[in-house]
Amino acid sequence: MINIAIDGPSGAGKSTISKIVAAKLGITYLDTGAMYRAVALYAVNAGKDPSSSEDVVPLLADIEISYKKSGEDNIICLNGIDVSQDIRRHEMSKYASEVSKIPQVRMFLVEMQRNIARNSDVVLDGRDISSFVLPDAKYKFYLTASAEERAARRCRELADKGQIVPYERILQDILDRDYNDMHRDFAPLVKTDDAIEIDSSSMTLEQVVDAVLSHIERIDEGNGTGQ
Ligand code: DC
Numbered sequence: 001m002i003n004i005a006i007d008g009p010s011g012a013g014k015s016t017i018s019k020i021v022a023a024k025l026g027i028t029y030l031d032t033g034a035m036y037r038a039v040a041l042y043a044v045n046a047g048k049d050p051s052s053s054e055d056v057v058p059l060l061a062d063i064e065i066s067y068k069k070s071g072e073d074n075i076i077c078l079n080g081i082d083v084s085q086d087i088r089r090h091e092m093s094k095y096a097s098e099v100s101k102i103p104q105v106r107m108f109l110v111e112m113q114r115n116i117a118r119n120s121d122v123v124l125d126g127r128d129i130s131s132f133v134l135p136d137a138k139y140k141f142y143l144t145a146s147a148e149e150r151a152a153r154r155c156r157e158l159a160d161k162g163q164i165v166p167y168e169r170i171l172q173d174i175l176d177r178d179y180n181d182m183h184r185d186f187a188p189l190v191k192t193d194d195a196i197e198i199d200s201s202s203m204t205l206e207q208v209v210d211a212v213l214s215h216i217e218r219i220d221e222g223n224g225t226g227q
Pocket of ligand 1 (some may be wrong): 096
């Protein structure tokens with residue numbers, strides 16, 4: 001199976017890049033962050049505290065997450081209901097980061113991710129794909145960009161969807177999430193030594209996609225350096 005891991009901090013463009021790379025290669029795209037967001041949404045809708053493992057762990061037995069392809073996009077369903085829009089609400093980013101610290105939540109989702117990767121050619125974007133979910137993946141990327149550039153991009157993305165959130169707040173949220181994601185005890189965000197790092201701060205989308213695809217070609221030709 002072809003498994004391509006694309007990890008990196010929030011707002012580095014992982015989902016956009018992963019989606020395009022998957023489409024160009026004709027394989028599936030799996031947004032693992034959306035799974036954490038779905039668990040967070042379920043917890044919040046149930047009136048529970050997403051940062052409390054006592055609150056969240058008992059809910060896992062009632063959660064079923066599935067993906068459907070719809071044109072260019074993936075639809076994520078939580079117990080059969082399309083939650084693709086709801087999980088993108090700004091506050092869900094913070095709640096997803098909170099539930100993602102809970103080891104039982106991670107193992108619940110990691111099992112699903114490994115199963116999907118075992119059975120299909122897939123680009124997975126996340127934080128721990130290279131380090132924990134699929135440490136043996138042949139293609140590993142660490143996509144990053146400066147916090148300021150990521151905040152500016154997120155600000156524009158939200159504005160396009162009609163959500164006006166001040167830049168300073170978004171920047172602070174990004175810094176907080178970076179800290180949380182990099183410092184949690186279990187499967188934190190790290191760049192593994194064998195992942196190819198791409199800093200997209202001053203690159204266009206096309207340049208990043210081309211860089212990923214050409215590294216994949218090079219690895220296939222046996223010349224991948226892993227750096
Ligand atoms: O990629 P995203 O912003 O949609 O992810 C939401 C949160 O989920 C993020 O703050 C960290 C967490 N996450 C994770 O811990 N591991 C993953 N593989 C993907 C996301």
